[in-house]
Amino acid sequence: MKKILLVCSLLCSILIFGQEKSGAKQFWENLQKQCGKSFEGEVKEGAANDTFRDKKLVMHIRNCDENTIRIPFFVGEDKSRTWVLAYKNDRIQLKHDHRHEDGSEDKATQYGGTTSNSSTSTLQFFPADQQTCDLIPNAAANVWWITLDETSFTYNLRRIGSDRLFTVKFDITKAVPTPSAPWGWKD
Template sequence: MKVALSVSTILLSASACVLARPAPLVSIPTHDAFFNNIKAHCGKAFAGKVTVDNAGPSSFSEAKLVMHVRRCSERELQIPFHVGADASRTWIITKTGSGLSLKHDHRHEDGSDDVSTMYGGHTLDAGFANAQSFPADQYSKELFAKQGIPQSMGNTWQMYIYPEQFTYRLVREGREFRVDFDLTKPISAPAAPWGYQD
């Protein structure tokens, strides 16, 4: 009886060890390289400017634009995008095991979720070490349809990173918006975005 109990205890302990082991970080070289190219700037902030906006001048045109590679782990990058005093936006890039996900975390100044938050997309192919595309995912399409902006269901977000420049780009039929950030001149990091803490 004692022998049987000991064997059971050992097996349970071994099972617990297996269950406690974190899932392996599954990724492919181009996704890893893209992720790491951004991660290399962790802790730094950079100024940007609108270089394409075929909808005409907007609140982005005159505001000070800042991206801050604020938090970095092996699986996730948090990159607040400040538009003047508006600290409502954070880009979240995540390794999912089947590619990379881009989400837009939108908050109110009190930290609560905006009605339009966590929209974004997921890579559909290998992409490149310097460029990835994120076509709108199903959650985003349903959110846009519910909000009465079905044209946004065709959104694809793109990010490019080169030694001297990071680009955030939104494209869909008839619409293009692009912001370029100068990676050669880091600036002072802004305060935490809304809903986050330093």
Template structure:
């Protein structure tokens, strides 16, 4: 009886640890982003096709605002300061929204699109399929899946349209922070 109790206790402890580890992945991911707060990094397109408005432009991400539930990362493309990625913890899931602004700071007509993870992901990668708000805003985005990776060496932002062959990926070198005075519109 004593051995059975010990085995059951051990099994429960292992299962609880496994469950808590899964539940913590979005939080650990967000914490990894928060550790970069106040720092900027240069990026480069690593996908085969480069969007026309990105060609020959400096790409910077600036981890601007961080708290326990949200991280805001402006993504600068040359002098275009209109894009900010917003990662928000929503219970056991993580949400990614794209905040687009005009030069006067007013919200763009196409803004706050993105998605929420459908599973806990891992500490280093999260997947964001387009949510209903996004599809309502832009019907062709129904097949969009954004995924973001972070480790001690690099951060990648990726977009795959499951109904298309092409993909978009930009990689930022986290080993070489840069100085910038740029701020989003």
């Protein structure tokens, strides 16, 4: 009788409170809480070239809806980069939208990958997808990952089989003024 009551209690709890949210869903909801905010970051690994050296790095969680989050990433005056995250079927997709100053798409754009599992509430991995392999053959071994916790958002890139590693970390405890629209967007 005790076992029956325990099973009934457990089933009632699931029906009343729902099943626990997946790591992907928790990550998504935590990122959406930052929508509209901008944060300054710094390179922690890689980027020894002049593209990032001595430049102000700002991410702006600019546009959020139920299934898409767009995060422009500014490097100094360069407003060409936007990370586009999409949530579907308990997986998150990361794409890199690169634009020219006139708003037209760069020839290397819309590359990225989709998580292979729901991961955790603080960490999502994105191995390169087939579109990326076709567009940028050298990026076939790319793995991107994003970490998100109470104090920071970290974007990372590792090219497996090489020394290529890039990490930029943003302090999400200190919002900065919102920048103007990225290239190809309107305010």
